[in-house]
Amino acid sequence: MPTLFDFSDYDRLIPLVTNSLIAGALLALVGGLIGVFVITRQLAFAVHGVSELSFAGAAIFLLFGLDVVLGSIVGSITAAVIIGTLGARVQERNSLVAVLMPFGLGIGILALSLYPGRAANKFGLLTGQIVTVDDPQVTWLIAISVSVLIAIALFWRPLVFASLDSSVAVARGVKVDLIGWLFMILLGLVVAAAVQIIGALLVLSLLVTPAAAALRLSSSQFWVPVMSIGIAMISVVGGILLALGGGLPISPYVTTISFLFYLVARVLTSKRFGIIGVGGRK
Amino acid sequence: MTLLEITDASLSFGPRKIWDKLSFAVERGEFIALIGANGTGKSTLLKAIIGVQHLDSGKVDLEEGASLSYIPQHRTEDSSTPLKVKDLVRLGLDGHKPGLPLPTPAAKEKVMAALKSVQALDLANESVGNLSGGEMQRVRVAQAMIGSPDLILADEPLSNLDLNQQLAVSDLFELQRKQTEAAVLFVTHDVNPIIDYVDKVLYLAPGGYRMGTTDEVMQSDVLSELYGADIDVVRNQGRIVVIGTHDHAHHPGEDWV
Numbered sequence: 001m002p003t004l005f006d007f008s009d010y011d012r013l014i015p016l017v018t019n020s021l022i023a024g025a026l027l028a029l030v031g032g033l034i035g036v037f038v039i040t041r042q043l044a045f046a047v048h049g050v051s052e053l054s055f056a057g058a059a060i061f062l063l064f065g066l067d068v069v070l071g072s073i074v075g076s077i078t079a080a081v082i083i084g085t086l087g088a089r090v091q092e093r094n095s096l097v098a099v100l101m102p103f104g105l106g107i108g109i110l111a112l113s114l115y116p117g118r119a120a121n122k123f124g125l126l127t128g129q130i131v132t133v134d135d136p137q138v139t140w141l142i143a144i145s146v147s148v149l150i151a152i153a154l155f156w157r158p159l160v161f162a163s164l165d166s167s168v169a170v171a172r173g174v175k176v177d178l179i180g181w182l183f184m185i186l187l188g189l190v191v192a193a194a195v196q197i198i199g200a201l202l203v204l205s206l207l208v209t210p211a212a213a214a215l216r217l218s219s220s221q222f223w224v225p226v227m228s229i230g231i232a233m234i235s236v237v238g239g240i241l242l243a244l245g246g247g248l249p250i251s252p253y254v255t256t257i258s259f260l261f262y263l264v265a266r267v268l269t270s271k272r273f274g275i276i277g278v279g280g281r282k
Numbered sequence: 283m284t285l286l287e288i289t290d291a292s293l294s295f296g297p298r299k300i301w302d303k304l305s306f307a308v309e310r311g312e313f314i315a316l317i318g319a320n321g322t323g324k325s326t327l328l329k330a331i332i333g334v335q336h337l338d339s340g341k342v343d344l345e346e347g348a349s350l351s352y353i354p355q356h357r358t359e360d361s362s363t364p365l366k367v368k369d370l371v372r373l374g375l376d377g378h379k380p381g382l383p384l385p386t387p388a389a390k391e392k393v394m395a396a397l398k399s400v401q402a403l404d405l406a407n408e409s410v411g412n413l414s415g416g417e418m419q420r421v422r423v424a425q426a427m428i429g430s431p432d433l434i435l436a437d438e439p440l441s442n443l444d445l446n447q448q449l450a451v452s453d454l455f456e457l458q459r460k461q462t463e464a465a466v467l468f469v470t471h472d473v474n475p476i477i478d479y480v481d482k483v484l485y486l487a488p489g490g491y492r493m494g495t496t497d498e499v500m501q502s503d504v505l506s507e508l509y510g511a512d513i514d515v516v517r518n519q520g521r522i523v524v525i526g527t528h529d530h531a532h533h534p535g536e537d538w539v
Binding site: 040153154155156157158160161164165167168169170171172173174215218219220221224 | 382410
């Protein structure tokens with residue numbers, strides 16, 4: 001049985017995971033940021049649906065010898081557009097996601113079963129990689145992260161307005177439908193990137209858990225995204241560094257760290273044991 | 283040019299007809315009270331003007347380039363909004379513009395002035411989720427007025443407020459109208475808090491609608507005709523009291539038990 005923590009060859013191993021660390025940090029930055037909007041727009045479950053279709057796209061592209069990241073993007077954008085178009089209401093959206101999710105997973109598993117390559121690589125798409133991110137993948141991740149960050153910065157105010165105060169935003173002339181679409185496409189891109197590192201099944205731990213913890217601790221427009229990014233960053237970079245020694249996938253480390261943050265945030269703000277009251281009153 | 287013109291608006295929800303060929307116009311600087319029983323589509327009318335409610339037929343024409351602001355009815359789900367009061371008000375100022383909400387002194391000053399005008403300065407750093415119904419209502423008024431819109435659509439802005447606050451908020455609408463020539467479409471159950479400011483009343487009833495000055499519309503015969511039942515409108519010291527006598531009257535053709 002491999003050990004959970006082993007730091008004996010650390011100085012030798014770190015240079016090997018530089019790519020993963022860069023990719024992980026970037027992903028934490030965009031994932032933590034977009035996660036805040038995922039929650040305020042009530043898209044937590046939709047993220048899961050998008051990630052399963054992203055997995056299906058990646059698996060199909062892998063089978064046909066095409067670029068896996070590109071396949072991942074094609075799958076997640078398709079899902080994002082379908083959910084954005086047909087699932088305007090939360091209730092409709094939830095059933096739609098629940099219908100899409102197993103379908104995507106099934107197609108993906110079919111494609112993987114037909115793929116003649118190594119089995120270890122196959123399930124990386126579902127449950128995360130063993131600390132190997134190659135150069136083309138890092139290029140993709142940098143391109144995705146930078147585009148998403150620029151887009152969010154450009155649309156920040158109308159996005160916040162549309163997400164938190166939709167009918168008033170419409171009256172002020174914000175094109176909330178257009179913003180909704182744009183957001184789904186950005187979300188699709190981030191999910192596709194996250195699937196490469198942490199795996200389709202565990203994307204929520206990066207796109208939802210850090211933001212959920214941050215939203216328990218604050219309602220500040222500044223501190224919520226900052227804390228969410230911070231928690232995502234510690235989870236991913238910390239997860240990669242801890243996973244290094246044991247030669248295990250990074251996912252369980254990442255998911256556990258982000259879960260612990262959420263747990264602490266809940267305890268700190270709980271009515272019975274809490275020491276923090278959100279917003280300063282009550 | 284007319285600021286807002288509604289022409290032959292008709293809308294049904296299933297078999298229930300809300301309005302049939304509703305037409306009216308709002309000019310710049312006009313203060314209009316929108317009154318009517320529950321289910322006559324007062325809130326729906328505001329939503330149709332904003333564009334989130336589609337009409338079965340008819341049209342809504344807003345003057346080219348005119349800006350709107352909207353005060354939605356208070357709902358309990360607002361309480362989960364993760365936003366500070368000052369940031370919610372700021373959205374009304376420049377939330378529709380692209381880019382980040384940089385903390386400029388000019389913006390901060392405007393937000394604080396708007397909060398001060400509704401006596402909510404002490405709430406600036408509070409979470410929206412922690413506000414009481416009345417506090418939220420006042421913050422909404424600040425949010426609606428900070429952008430100096432041409433037309434303010436207010437859905438029961440006096441609900442959850444005590445009598446003094448009702449009068450103070452009504453005064454604010456009047457002040458805003460004088461200062462910025464904003465038109466106001468104001469949904470209310472009770473015309474009295476705004477009776478001195480109102481230019482016209484739009485009264486929606488199950489059997490139709492009537493628009494005119496307060497004195498033209500708030501009459502026993504007019505309301506009785508709209509409701510198809512006996513309604514008494516009583517005036518007392520500048521206040522109007524509407525008494526629905528149909529609850530007690532012997533309906534024609536009905537036998538007393």
